[in-house]
Amino acid sequence: MTDKPIIQVQGLEKSFPTPNEKSSTQVFGDIWFDVHEGEFVCLIGHSGCGKTTMLNILAGLDKPTNGVVLVDRKDVRGPSLDRAVIFQGHALMPWMTAMANIDFAVSSRWPEKSREERRAHCQEFIDLVHLTGAETKKPSQLSGGMRQRVGIARALAIEPRIMLMDEPFSALDALTRGSLQDELVSIVHARKQTSFMITHDIDEAILLADRIVLMTNGPEARVCEIVENTLPKPRSRTNLHMHPNYYPMRNHLIEFLVNRSKNFKEEIASASYDPKKPPVARPMAADTTAALAAPQTIAM
Amino acid sequence: MTTTQPPWAKALALSIIILGVFLLSWHLFVLSKQGPAVKMDPELAELLGPTAKGKSAIPSPADVGKEIWGHITNPFYDAGPNDKGIGIQLAYSIARVLTGFFLAALIAVPLGFLIGMSNVAQRALDPFIQLLKPVSPLAWMPLALYTIKDSETSSIFVIFICSIWPMLINTTFGVANVRREWLNVARTLEVSSWRTAFRVILPAAAPTILTGMRISIGIAWLVIVAAEMLVGGTGIGYFVWNEWNNLSITGVISAIFFIGVVGMLLDLALARAGRLVAYVE
């Protein structure tokens, strides 16, 4: 991770008109944060706080009511091949095979490539997500996990500068989700892929993210805090909970989701809160005894 | 020995039984109507038709079968304007239906595409479509004959006008309801509008468009018979009318049979085409 920000979210606000069209409700507002080169940032918040809306604005599919998103210090005007999106549903074209779905993206990225070059390129990414052998299957013939893999391969295959992911694994069962998370960790780590991901899942955030943006409940959601992941890299699902910092991290995030996300207005009233510089938290084990106690509770 | 039969075999057996029962009751009905033959000059009896010979006015299944077999074995004879083989007549009708249908498709599909892509166009054109759609296509016939002054073109026009609505409405609907997600994928990939139209919108809407086409061809085949009865000259509709004028009920019934068969084949062809573009979400 370098200090160079790729994405800069500055004073972002989104409002939708109320049904009678007289006024409007603000989904979120005054959102400020950055995503740096090679960094993995997760956004956590309750359902309906505007996560998908925010991701759509970052992708350029939607326009903010106020504020700007800068990518490489340039205003986002619309969607771009530099920012690949993995949608909340898998969003594969059901009439195309797995290979054709990926090729649709690859041929959009490099129209000048020959059919053979594209094929080889697609195959590389199909192999990367362990889908070898399923190239000619249609999405309806694939399992939920395989579909999501095609979606990941499609996004990675265009070699984007930034990956934007909207709860890519939320529709999957725990086992499949786990193995896909492991794959994503290794891919992202190997490629130093700059990523921004929305999630509901605390363990997913701890596993994948370098920083976690906490978003309060909507309407009028704000960035409550930015949590730096204190667990060292490389992280893996099997040894994650062994680290002394795991429980402090996890408890901090749960505490936020359970209590602070809804009482945030009182919280800022009592503290000095600057939306441009949301407080940064680094949850860590207080001392070695606490650090040693954590793994033992698991062993039981 | 009992073997379990597949369901289709059972269905086929039942179909054959239903057909048998139908033919038998028809046959018995005709027998019951048969009266004693009145003694008269055979030439006069010939002129007065089958009833005078003591036969029922309704032909028996065997008579109709013989007639149908006659048409099948010799479908393409041509003995003057009022006596052509049923194959020729059907070919005229099919040619008119297909011409009108394809002309309609040529206009309805691109137009439906444009309307479906624009909310404003959809609202603006909706009243016109809603007003014109329920008009019986035959109501256009006098107008067509008056303006076009050619019976052939007029019947094609009537087919055109009746096939256009289902295709237009279904294309508009299909295009307007393409999943937002797929369009967003295309947008994030910076795909051009043309490529989006052909690679995303068209395949996504194709099943709906094909359903519209299937409805259209069904209506067109219904309408052509009536149109040809009005216009005359050639075609299966004219053939039916001609048989009726000759008091040949046998001819009318066998024509009904052929109209049914061709209608079924047209529908089957489009159902097949529909299966080619179908997808499972």
Ligand SMILES: Nc1ncnc2c1ncn2[C@@H]1O[C@H](COP(=O)(O)OP(=O)(O)OP(=O)(O)O)[C@@H](O)[C@H]1O
């Ligand atoms: N087009 C729209 N018009 C009006 N309101 C909208 C629109 N899109 C989203 N909203 C509202 O904005 C809020 C945020 O929606 P969004 O889909 O971003 O939530 P989310 O955080 O992604 O939720 P989830 O975790 O369930 O996916 C919701 O209250 C929703 O009702």
Ligand SMILES: [Mg+2]
């Ligand atoms: Mg969402």
